[in-house]
Amino acid sequence: MTGASSLVKSLEAAGVDVMFGIPGGAVLPVYDPLFDSTIRHILVRHEQGAGHAATGYAQVTGRVGVCMATSGPGATNLVTPLADAQMDSVPLVAITGQVPSAAIGTDAFQEADIRSITMPITKHNYLITNPDDIPRAIAEAFHIASTGRPGPVLVDIAKDALQKMTNFSYPTSIQFAGYKPQLQPDAQAIRDAVVLIAAAKKPVFYVGGGIIKANASRQLMQIAELLGAPVVTTLMARGAFPDSHNLHLGMPGMHGTVAAVTALQKSDLLITLGARFDDRVTGKLSSFAVHAKVIHADIDPAEIGKNRFADVPIIGDLAQTLNALIPALVAEFKKNKPDLTDWWRQMSSLRSTYPLGYDLPADGSVSPQYVIERIGAISGPDSIYVAGVGQHQMWASQFVKYEKPRTWLNSGGLGTMGYAVPAAMGAKVGMPDTTVWAIDGDGCFQMTNQELVTCALNNIPIKVAIINNESLGMVRQWQTMFYEGRYSNTSLHSKRIPDFVKLADAMGCAGLLCERPEDVDAVIKEAMSINDQPVVVDFRVFRDAMVWPMVAAGTSNDEIMIARDIAPDWDSQEL
Amino acid sequence: MSKHTLAVLVENSPGVLARVASLFSRRAYNIDSLAVGPTENPEISRMTIVLNLDGHVLDQVMAQLYKLVNVIAISEMTDASTTKRELLLVKVETGSKATQIAAIVAKFEAIIVNEDAGFMTVQATGEPAQIEGLLRELTPFGIKELVQSGLVALEKGSAALSDRTLSAQGISTLHEIGTQADYQN
Numbered sequence: 086m087t088g089a090s091s092l093v094k095s096l097e098a099a100g101v102d103v104m105f106g107i108p109g110g111a112v113l114p115v116y117d118p119l120f121d122s123t124i125r126h127i128l129v130r131h132e133q134g135a136g137h138a139a140t141g142y143a144q145v146t147g148r149v150g151v152c153m154a155t156s157g158p159g160a161t162n163l164v165t166p167l168a169d170a171q172m173d174s175v176p177l178v179a180i181t182g183q184v185p186s187a188a189i190g191t192d193a194f195q196e197a198d199i200r201s202i203t204m205p206i207t208k209h210n211y212l213i214t215n216p217d218d219i220p221r222a223i224a225e226a227f228h229i230a231s232t233g234r235p236g237p238v239l240v241d242i243a244k245d246a247l248q249k250m251t252n253f254s255y256p257t258s259i260q261f262a263g264y265k266p267q268l269q270p271d272a273q274a275i276r277d278a279v280v281l282i283a284a285a286k287k288p289v290f291y292v293g294g295g296i297i298k299a300n301a302s303r304q305l306m307q308i309a310e311l312l313g314a315p316v317v318t319t320l321m322a323r324g325a326f327p328d329s330h331n332l333h334l335g336m337p338g339m340h341g342t343v344a345a346v347t348a349l350q351k352s353d354l355l356i357t358l359g360a361r362f363d364d365r366v367t368g369k370l371s372s373f374a375v376h377a378k379v380i381h382a383d384i385d386p387a388e389i390g391k392n393r394f395a396d397v398p399i400i401g402d403l404a405q406t407l408n409a410l411i412p413a414l415v416a417e418f419k420k421n422k423p424d425l426t427d428w429w430r431q432m433s434s435l436r437s438t439y440p441l442g443y444d445l446p447a448d449g450s451v452s453p454q455y456v457i458e459r460i461g462a463i464s465g466p467d468s469i470y471v472a473g474v475g476q477h478q479m480w481a482s483q484f485v486k487y488e489k490p491r492t493w494l495n496s497g498g499l500g501t502m503g504y505a506v507p508a509a510m511g512a513k514v515g516m517p518d519t520t521v522w523a524i525d526g527d528g529c530f531q532m533t534n535q536e537l538v539t540c541a542l543n544n545i546p547i548k549v550a551i552i553n554n555e556s557l558g559m560v561r562q563w564q565t566m567f568y569e570g571r572y573s574n575t576s577l578h579s580k581r582i583p584d585f586v587k588l589a590d591a592m593g594c595a596g597l598l599c600e601r602p603e604d605v606d607a608v609i610k611e612a613m614s615i616n617d618q619p620v621v622v623d624f625r626v627f628r629d630a631m632v633w634p635m636v637a638a639g640t641s642n643d644e645i646m647i648a649r650d651i652a653p654d655w656d657s658q659e660l
Numbered sequence: 661m662s663k664h665t666l667a668v669l670v671e672n673s674p675g676v677l678a679r680v681a682s683l684f685s686r687r688a689y690n691i692d693s694l695a696v697g698p699t700e701n702p703e704i705s706r707m708t709i710v711l712n713l714d715g716h717v718l719d720q721v722m723a724q725l726y727k728l729v730n731v732i733a734i735s736e737m738t739d740a741s742t743t744k745r746e747l748l749l750v751k752v753e754t755g756s757k758a759t760q761i762a763a764i765v766a767k768f769e770a771i772i773v774n775e776d777a778g779f780m781t782v783q784a785t786g787e788p789a790q791i792e793g794l795l796r797e798l799t800p801f802g803i804k805e806l807v808q809s810g811l812v813a814l815e816k817g818s819a820a821l822s823d824r825t826l827s828a829q830g831i832s833t834l835h836e837i838g839t840q841a842d843y844q845n
Contacts (some may be wrong), residue, residue, distance in 0.1 A: 200675060204682045212674070224837050229729060232835075259664075262671055263732035265826055344674040386721035390716070629719050 088216030089114035092180070093122050095223035098255040099153050099178075101126065103142065103514055105135035105250030109155025110195060112182025114247035118573035127514065127543055130535040132159050134246045134507035136166020138536070140175045141511025144494045145469055145519075147300065149230050150511065153180040160241070161202065165501060168206040172498025173321060174298055176235035178226045179207075186214040186243040198632055200241050209234030214243045216251035224256045233266025234385040235298055266384060270401035272407050277397045278356075278380045279413045283421050285354035285378075287428045288314040291337070291366075294321030294497070295359015295383060297490045301325065305358065311414055313425055315432050317345040319360055321497040324487035333438060338366040338634050339480050340479040343439035343645060343653050348432055350642050351660055353375045359383060359403050362392035363498070364638075372641035377541050382406045431660055439634075439653055441483050446627035451602050453626040454554045459548055460522055461485030463609045465526070466492065468520040469512050473505040473529030476558035476573045479632045481524040503532030509547045510540050520548065520613070527553040527579040530590040534588070540619040541593030548619045550595075555580045555630045562631050566649070580625055589621035663692065663735040664718050665813050666745065667821050669699070669705040671730040679728050680707065689713060695810030701822070704732065708812045722778055733824045737813035747809040748784045748791050749773070753802035761801055766793040779804060 086094075092115055095390045096104070103125045108116045134155040140148030150170075152165050160181040170177045179544045184193040185494075200212045208228050209221045219242065226238040282288060296305050302325050309332050310318050310394060316326050317416075326333055335342035337349050350353065355377045360366070367373035372394060379390070381395035382403060389398040389612055399406050415416030443454040458482045461470070467487035472478040472495040487493050496504040509523035530551050538548055552558075561575040579585070595615050599608040599622060612620045634647050647653055672677045677696060684691055692710040699706045711721065722734050737744065752761055754775070761780060765772055770784035784794050788811060795806070815821065826833050 201678060204675070204679055208727075228837065247806050256837055258834050258836050261729065262833065264729045265828065265831065265833055352778055385727070387720065387727050389723070391720055394716075637749070 086251065087114065087118070087247065088242070088249055089220055089253050090118040091216060091219045091251050091253040091603055092242065092247065093124070094221065094253050095220045095255055096124060096151065097225045098220075099149075099223055100382065104151035104153055105129050105138040105179045105511065106153030106156070107132055107135065107159060108158045108230070108311055109182065109192045111156035111184055111244045111395030112153060112159070112180070112247075113155070114192070114244065115153070115180070129539050131533070132162035133165055133503070134510070134533055134536040134539065135503075136163045136177070137169065137504050137507035138400075138514070139177050139179075140166060141471060141508030142171050142515040143175050143177060143511075144508070145491050145512045146515040147491070149176045149227055151178050151180070152181070155182045155195065156184050156199070157197045160307050161197050163239075164202060164206065165499075167203055167239065169210065169496050169499040169501045170237040171206045171503065173496065174235050174294065176222075177237035177239065179239045181238060181239060181527070182243045182247065182300050183212065183241045183243045185245040189462070199239065202270070203239050206237075207239050210241065212241045212243070214246050216249045216502040219246065219251070220253060220255045221259065224298075228259060229264065238492040246431055249546070254657045263467055266298050266403055267386070267400045268384075268402040269437035270382070270406040273408075274397060274399040275406075275409045275413055278399060278410060279417050280355055281378055281380055281397055282312065282414060283423060285423055286425070287353040288414075288423065288425070289348045289352040290314055290316040291349060291357045292318045292322045292325055292650040293358065293359050293360025294319065296322055296325040299359065299403035300382070301404040301407055302490045303559070304404055305413065307351065308407055308411050308414065310409060311418070312423070314356070315429075315616070317341070317348060317451065317458060318517050319363070319366055320482055320495065323482055323493040324490045328486040329488060335441070336482055337589055339638070340369070340483070340632050340634065342436070343634055343647060344436040346434055346636055346645050347376075347435055347660070349374050352659050355379045357381045357383075358407075367392065367642055368636045369643075371599065372643060379590065382399060385513070389505045403589060431658065434607070434658060435645065435653075438658070439647060443630070443633075445602075448627070449602070449625040450497045451599065451605065451624060453554060453630050454484050454622070455551065455582040455602065456522060456552060456599075456624045456626060457481050459605050461522065463606065464520055464522060464590070464613065465481045468492065468522055469494065469516060469521045471495065471509040471512055471521065473506050473523075473525045473528045474502045476499045476562060476630070476632050477524055477552040480552075483564060486587055499614055502526075502529045506533050506549060507536045508549075509549070510536050513540075513545045513547045523547055523549040525549055525551055526558060527551055527555060527585075528557045528577055529584075530585075531577070534592070537589070537594050537619055537621065539594040540564045541655065545625050546616050547619050550621065551585055551621065551623050552632070553579055553585065553623050553625050556628060561634070565631070566630075566637070585621060585623040594619040594621050599623065600625045601627065612623040661712050661714060664711050664713065664715075665742075666709045666711065666722065666725070666734060667737050667813060668709060668725060668734050669732040669821055669825065670705050670707060671732060672698070672703050672705045676705065676730045677737055678751055679730060680725070683724060683728065685722060689717070693798040693811050695808030699822075704822075706811060708737070708822070710811050722757055724835060732826075735821050736826060737815070738776050741819070742813045742815050744811055744813040745785055746788055746791050748782075748794070748806065750782050750784070750795065750798060750806040752780050752782060752798050753804060754778050754780045755801070757801055761798070764794070764797045770794060792800075
């Protein structure tokens with residue numbers, strides 16, 4: 086058979102049921118055998134959409150997302166989603182066609198050295214020029230993408246390797262000379278962690294997206310309730326621990342709750358689980374949690390000590406790590422259990438004094454926070470919420486209440502505007518019976534909305550809430566705060582052009598408009614009632630709403646503001 | 661900041677050097693020198709990398725390097741436990757000073773490998789300090805051009821970096837291949 090047939094058979098053998106892509110010259114040989122395959126190929130409208138869709142699919146299912154593109158511009162259009170997946174540790178396999186091997190290096194038509202281009206933004210990548218190498222490369226790619234710290238793997242295949250004849254044989258095992266993720270935690274590290282936890286007076290569980298990747302939410306619940314310490318969940322970990330749980334203080338970081346940010350700042354022990362001390366969480370690093378010792382549990386040894394020294398590093402799969410730590414703590418707590426009463430008195434006071442909230446616009450216009458809060462309340466915790474990047478993303482992380490892992494998707498590390506629509510499409514393909522809301526900004530939406538055509542034609546009925554403040558809202562917020570309100574190039578005029586309802590209609594979607602606060606619930610319910618086509622709701626919201634609390638970039642978490650020029654009243658808090 | 665030498669065994673596959681260089685570039689680690697060449701095993705290449713950095717960054721560099729799928733083993737080559745050598749070829753203007761230059765060359769156990777048209781090419785191997793010493797003494801005569809290899813280093817005694825690969829330690833690197841369903845815990 087041809088190399089292309091071998092590739093399709095390899096993808097089938099790897100268990101691929103769906104992939105997202107666009108054909109083109111160099112990858113065309115693959116599309117012929119794919120025509121007869123059991124694999125569902127969804128023809129997207131832009132390769133970036135294929136990449137984010139594969140990510141959305143992977144994030145909700147835990148499986149490897151697959152996307153495919155042709156050489157040159159097809160491949161370079163995958164660069165953003167690959168970088169996005171690398172930053173957020175998403176298991177992806179990207180297949181790209183490459184010009185024939187004899188033409189490689191000649192600046193041939195549609196040639197781009199995508200292997201070199203993607204080296205810094207993939208976990209690993211391949212350039213295949215021999216058809217006999219295809220099955221092994223695919224097997225390795227799926228293994229690397231999905232094991233250890235997950236990540237994207239690109240397999241670039243020269244056109245002649247796809248056309249030449251080969252014998253298909255999918256490997257039953259593969260061998261790497263150096264790649265071997267450590268899954269089992271070191272026993273001494275577990276003992277050291279127990280000692281620190283038993284001695285802590287102000288411990289906090291600092292929970293990152295790794296808990297979700299490791300499917301370790303159940304163990305997180307056990308250990309949290311065992312110790313009874315506060316839990317904070319980062320932007321990537323929303324849903325890893327129920328928002329309704331009494332131990333949960335919410336999200337830390339630049340737009341985190343006062344209680345979550347302060348819990349980290351005042352803590353004497355950070356029990357860090359699959360988090361990476363990102364600058365959006367730590368603020369100014371030198372003033373972050375200065376009194377805290379650090380237990381840092383992560384599958385990636387390179388995260389240990391990268392930004393913050395770890396007193397006790399624990400390398401391993403988080404589920405296995407917690408499975409080892411929990412019984413060790415049970416035994417320890419029979420002798421000696423930390424009394425966290427004082428710590429909780431402080432944290433409870435902060436939580437009740439500074440809950441998340443927002444002011445309704447004085448002009449009677451629609452509050453963006455209210456819209457997002459109502460979508461979350463009406464659609465409920467079984468739905469999947471996918472955000473773009475900006476103010477609406479932060480509000481969606483704050484005002485939708487998450488109860489389950491894999492129900493909140495966003496571009497956390499790379500901050501990719503335009504993520505929401507294609508990622509929601511991929512999420513809906515992965516979980517077709519679940520309601521999927523894209524909560525998007527009017528700026529983000531205009532970057533990738535073409536995938537609504539894909540959704541409409543392929544029976545992928547997602548729901549899109551455009552939080553239309555006719556601005557690049559987060560940038561505008563920074564201009565308000567740091568550039569004296571000089572709104573250079575942040576007005577999008579998107580209450581005038583485009584007409585989102587007509588645009589939705591043109592793309593085969595139901596288009597709804599909401600301009601008054603009293604209509605919000607009814608419009609959401611109407612959107613919920615439409616399940617035979619995608620729905621787009623243009624929520625025209627108050628333009629000057631801002632995201633609070635906020636720790637300005639580069640400043641200390643101690644400088645958290647709850648509103649413009651207003652800091653928490655620290656003197657009244659017993660800290 | 662201090663100098664640290666890393667020896668890295670890598671799979672001898674296309675693009676490995678680019679992967680390592682790309683990693684050092686994007687993480688802003690400064691390389692003083694990098695030498696790469698074949699080893700006793702045709703499937704494995706060895707890199708010797710000299711870095712100038714703070715000690716606590718070294719663990720981070722090693723961890724980041726080890727994340728590259730093609731990297732097999734890494735070790736720091738300390739002064740005490742390893743033999744370190746550099747190779748220097750230097751072209752010196754001889755003028756009327758041939759005897760003096762020859763004396764310096766002899767003192768540093770270097771070799772004159774070419775002498776022609778008023779220029780002498782000197783080959784020296786040695787520890788970095790020796791090479792630096794030779795260059796310091798030759799500089800007054802007028803150095804036309806020089807080329808240096810990166811540092812290479814090998815552990816003393818029976819110790820070998822190749823003993824630290826997973827396979828040498830008896831750690832199985834064989835992975836059974838399942839389908840996607842198996843990847844979900």
